Amino acid sequence: MARSAASDRGGPRERDGARSGDAPSGGDPADASPPALAIEGVSKRFGDGDDSVLAVDDVSLAVERGSIVGLLGPNGAGKTTLIKCALGIVLPDAGSVRVFGTDVGDGRRAAYADVDAMLEGARNDYWRLTVRENLRYFATIAGVDPDSVRARHDRLLDRLELTEKADTPVRELSRGMKQKVSLASVLAGGAELVFLDEPTLGLDVESSRTLRRELRRLAREEGLTIVLSSHDMGVIEDVCDRVVMMANGRIVADDTVAALLSGTDRDVIRVVSADIDDAVVATLRDRFDVRAVETGPGADAASVEVAAAGDALYDLMDALREAGVTVEDVRTVRPELEDVFVDLTGMEPDGRGKAP
Numbered sequence: 001m002a003r004s005a006a007s008d009r010g011g012p013r014e015r016d017g018a019r020s021g022d023a024p025s026g027g028d029p030a031d032a033s034p035p036a037l038a039i040e041g042v043s044k045r046f047g048d049g050d051d052s053v054l055a056v057d058d059v060s061l062a063v064e065r066g067s068i069v070g071l072l073g074p075n076g077a078g079k080t081t082l083i084k085c086a087l088g089i090v091l092p093d094a095g096s097v098r099v100f101g102t103d104v105g106d107g108r109r110a111a112y113a114d115v116d117a118m119l120e121g122a123r124n125d126y127w128r129l130t131v132r133e134n135l136r137y138f139a140t141i142a143g144v145d146p147d148s149v150r151a152r153h154d155r156l157l158d159r160l161e162l163t164e165k166a167d168t169p170v171r172e173l174s175r176g177m178k179q180k181v182s183l184a185s186v187l188a189g190g191a192e193l194v195f196l197d198e199p200t201l202g203l204d205v206e207s208s209r210t211l212r213r214e215l216r217r218l219a220r221e222e223g224l225t226i227v228l229s230s231h232d233m234g235v236i237e238d239v240c241d242r243v244v245m246m247a248n249g250r251i252v253a254d255d256t257v258a259a260l261l262s263g264t265d266r267d268v269i270r271v272v273s274a275d276i277d278d279a280v281v282a283t284l285r286d287r288f289d290v291r292a293v294e295t296g297p298g299a300d301a302a303s304v305e306v307a308a309a310g311d312a313l314y315d316l317m318d319a320l321r322e323a324g325v326t327v328e329d330v331r332t333v334r335p336e337l338e339d340v341f342v343d344l345t346g347m348e349p350d351g352r353g354k355a356p
């Protein structure tokens, strides 16, 4: 990968970028002030005139130390541009970025001393070097004596299940292992704030689980702050304390996964009954928001899913009784993060428009 503009200017340790500074030792999660990252009113427009694109539109965001924040949004929502603004790779038109309290405009080297990023996955590693040599190399360019962090590297290799491959050239590893080496390299110098773009892309289930576990451990035990962007809702749901959703350059939601999932207007009730047929469904459709129907020979059991929060639940039960339906099973369908995403952004995670 070519050296990034940021690293040429003394920006964050974007893997093969140069950096000066001391080895950090991991933050104290209890020390919540100042935040690891504070973005205030950042905007970025690409191009001029009618063809210009407002990629990031007046975005403000604070990321507390030791937290894992997921950045979600359909293609073109502005996630990458926002991360690049935070990293100083793209210069915003307006707004400010502070890293651990230091305004990046006041001194890039100081601001980015404890920051690292994995923006392009496994391609950034040096494939001729062994796994351990990569870790030592990235520690060195992070300004850290690799011998002084050997124990840290051993621990990283162990946790990411790479110990057996420590002396193997990266080019001989599987894609999933290369991805894990990339993450280990990002963490090799002891950065306190890391940006990870699609860190689990292409990993098998087991490797993805290992990597997620390690990210959670690093945040919990070592106070690492992680900003993670992914299209994989499962990863976001599993790992992140907080989710920031973007659409059209703006933040459309910023909350915990649990809070996003608990929106009452998303309560969906699934009713199972052998009495549910087309006529019953038509009656329900007149009065309720019917989300899904399973009837006919292919269905395990005739069922209908209806959005019914609060009093609407009682109305639904009354309507079913009036229609002569004997209910066999009724339960709340837990919404998936993907449903919330589609509701809020109007887009599917892969960037397709919302299904009618």
Ligand SMILES: Nc1ncnc2c1ncn2[C@@H]1O[C@H](COP(=O)(O)OP(=O)(O)OP(=O)(O)O)[C@@H](O)[C@H]1O
Binding pocket: 046, 047, 053, 054, 055, 073, 074, 075, 076, 077, 078, 079, 080, 081, 082
């Ligand atoms: N260097 C650039 N020049 C012109 N337009 C750009 C540039 N970089 C991004 N854009 C535009 O800005 C908008 C936001 O793009 P960005 O890459 O930040 O979105 P994203 O949310 O990261 O998307 P994806 O999920 O596809 O990576 C898009 O319309 C994109 O085409």
